[in-house]
Amino acid sequence: MNPKQADKLATGVLYTVAGIIIVILASLLGFILFQGLPHVSWHFLTSPASTFEAGGGIGIQLFNSFYLLLLAMVISVPIAIGAGIYLAEYAKKNWITDLIRTSIEILSSLPSVVVGLFGFLVFVLQFKMGFSILSGALALTVFNLPLLTRNVEDSLRQIHFTQREAGLALGLSRWETVVHVVIPEALPGIITGMILGAGRVFGEAAALIYTAGQSAPALDFTNWNPLNIASPLNIFRPAETLAVHIWKINSEGIQPDAAAVSAGASAVLILAVLLFNLVARYAGNRLYKKMTAS
Amino acid sequence: MSEKATVITSSDVHLFYGKFEALKGINLDFKEHEITALIGPSGCGKSTYLRCLNRMNDLIDDVTITGNIALRGDNIYAPTEDIVQLRKQVGMVFQQPNPFPFSIYENVVYGLRLAGVKDRTVLDEAVESSLKAAAIWDEVKDKLNESALSLSGGQQQRVCIARVLAVKPDVILLDEPTSALDPISSTQIENMLLELRDQYTIILVTHNMHQASRISDRTAFFLQGNLIEFDETKKIFLNPSQKETEDYITGRFG
Numbered sequence: 001m002n003p004k005q006a007d008k009l010a011t012g013v014l015y016t017v018a019g020i021i022i023v024i025l026a027s028l029l030g031f032i033l034f035q036g037l038p039h040v041s042w043h044f045l046t047s048p049a050s051t052f053e054a055g056g057g058i059g060i061q062l063f064n065s066f067y068l069l070l071l072a073m074v075i076s077v078p079i080a081i082g083a084g085i086y087l088a089e090y091a092k093k094n095w096i097t098d099l100i101r102t103s104i105e106i107l108s109s110l111p112s113v114v115v116g117l118f119g120f121l122v123f124v125l126q127f128k129m130g131f132s133i134l135s136g137a138l139a140l141t142v143f144n145l146p147l148l149t150r151n152v153e154d155s156l157r158q159i160h161f162t163q164r165e166a167g168l169a170l171g172l173s174r175w176e177t178v179v180h181v182v183i184p185e186a187l188p189g190i191i192t193g194m195i196l197g198a199g200r201v202f203g204e205a206a207a208l209i210y211t212a213g214q215s216a217p218a219l220d221f222t223n224w225n226p227l228n229i230a231s232p233l234n235i236f237r238p239a240e241t242l243a244v245h246i247w248k249i250n251s252e253g254i255q256p257d258a259a260a261v262s263a264g265a266s267a268v269l270i271l272a273v274l275l276f277n278l279v280a281r282y283a284g285n286r287l288y289k290k291m292t293a294s
Numbered sequence: 295m296s297e298k299a300t301v302i303t304s305s306d307v308h309l310f311y312g313k314f315e316a317l318k319g320i321n322l323d324f325k326e327h328e329i330t331a332l333i334g335p336s337g338c339g340k341s342t343y344l345r346c347l348n349r350m351n352d353l354i355d356d357v358t359i360t361g362n363i364a365l366r367g368d369n370i371y372a373p374t375e376d377i378v379q380l381r382k383q384v385g386m387v388f389q390q391p392n393p394f395p396f397s398i399y400e401n402v403v404y405g406l407r408l409a410g411v412k413d414r415t416v417l418d419e420a421v422e423s424s425l426k427a428a429a430i431w432d433e434v435k436d437k438l439n440e441s442a443l444s445l446s447g448g449q450q451q452r453v454c455i456a457r458v459l460a461v462k463p464d465v466i467l468l469d470e471p472t473s474a475l476d477p478i479s480s481t482q483i484e485n486m487l488l489e490l491r492d493q494y495t496i497i498l499v500t501h502n503m504h505q506a507s508r509i510s511d512r513t514a515f516f517l518q519g520n521l522i523e524f525d526e527t528k529k530i531f532l533n534p535s536q537k538e539t540e541d542y543i544t545g546r547f548g
Contacts, residue, residue: 092355162392166454169350170405171382171461180408185395 084152448479
């Protein structure tokens with residue numbers, strides 16, 4: 001085989017592999033949307049779930065998913081940014097830093113069900129938070145933090161050393177250089193990573209089953225007092241999310257239309273995650289263009 | 295030339311990377327409104343020495359510096375020295391043009407903005423005067439809001455120089471500022487430096503001996519961490535007193 005033929009063969013193999021991946025992805029997506037979308041209606045998206053009868057919706061679960069996501073991000077983003085900055089800009093190259101980095105890597109490969117059980121033992125039982133949004137948000141933080149930190153650190157490291165030199169040589173302090181030169185340049189990467197992380201958190205079920213709970217008590221959407229048990233904002237109430245709801249219906253649902261509800265909820269979930277990914281790309285590109293004024 | 299004030303004095307500067315002695319006792323003074331060129335073969339310590347003058351070597355781990363460097367009489371290695379202030383006074387331009395990935399305008403005003411200047415007219419004036427001084431105003435005045443990265447290498451380097459000028463430094467250090475540029479851009483920058491000489495003290499590291507002979511008033515020749523010879527440029531290039539200097543300048547090594 002001469003080099004030209006070898007090149008053709010290799011290209012062919014690569015195209016085939018890429019094609020297989022696309023076909024798998026497209027058929028999965030198509031299947032879920034095809035099965036689920038017919039069941040999705042305004043009523044389905046806004047009404048509460050029903051336990052025994054047909055015609056239940058996913059309104060509360062949908063709200064819970066977004067609220068939990070928001071809380072989890074509010075807790076994890078500042079920590080991830082702080083830790084990422086420390087690791088990328090300040091940490092000395094020694095065994096302690098290596099240990100931190102290894103720990104983060106191990107933590108990021110932890111199965112989410114283990115994180116869920118950890119959350120159950122620590123937040124739910126030990127700290128007596130019960131099955132609550134707070135327990136769920138903290139478990140999601142444990143689940144999400146390593147990858148976010150890694151993302152922030154990597155994004156900051158991508159910025160070339162000469163940019164830091166330029167900042168320092170201009171009479172900026174080290175912190176000013178980080179805040180005003182390095183972070184702005186790394187921001188598109190950081191934002192993209194955050195939104196992708198949000199997508200993962202949004203679809204997470206295993207870590208929440210034992211922390212945020214599997215029940216969705218009725219909510220009063222006119223009551224915005226966070227301390228009231230019926231208020232949507234209350235962080236001490238149990239909150240079944242969309243992903244948990246899908247799992248639960250499929251494992252023990254007794255509604256006559258359980259299959260349809262599950263399919264519809266899956267379609268909504270997938271669309272939301274897809275949306276997160278598209279927004280991540282768009283926002284990242286847009287921001288980069290804006291920052292670099294190009 | 296004797297009436298010019300001395301801006302930087304350095305005496306017995308030693309620098310160690312770990313145990314390796316990169317500078318072996320440098321005594322060198324720089325006078326106001328002059329261009330001093332530091333020449334020598336790669337690894338001779340000229341860039342290392344230059345980076346001592348605004349304490350950029352502080353960024354590298356495991357560096358020890360001894361000796362005395364004073365800027366207008368103040369020891370810049372004193373424990374009380376404000377490094378941030380020092381670097382405002384002693385600006386630096388690097389080998390690779392390193393503009394921030396922001397607009398040209400933002401690049402030039404970045405130092406001022408962070409120093410707290412908010413007045414738009416002050417900033418506008420600083421942009422215009424700095425870009426004019428860096429001899430690039432005519433090329434970019436109509437596209438100040440475009441990314442500095444869209445410019446050519448030579449233009450980027452001049453924007454970087456404008457960025458340094460905007461902070462109104464006393465001394466400008468240049469570390470092989472033209473070695474990544476084409477000859478035309480290099481000439482533009484050389485001419486600009488000659489213009490700037492009247493207002494600043496310029497210290498230039500260069501590999502290009504023609505450049506040193508064309509624009510510098512004094513030249514220092516470094517070899518293996520030692521300062522071999524320091525004199526008026528004419529003298530160094532026409533009638534060096536040291537054998538090593540002559541060998542290097544005539545191209546016998548290096």
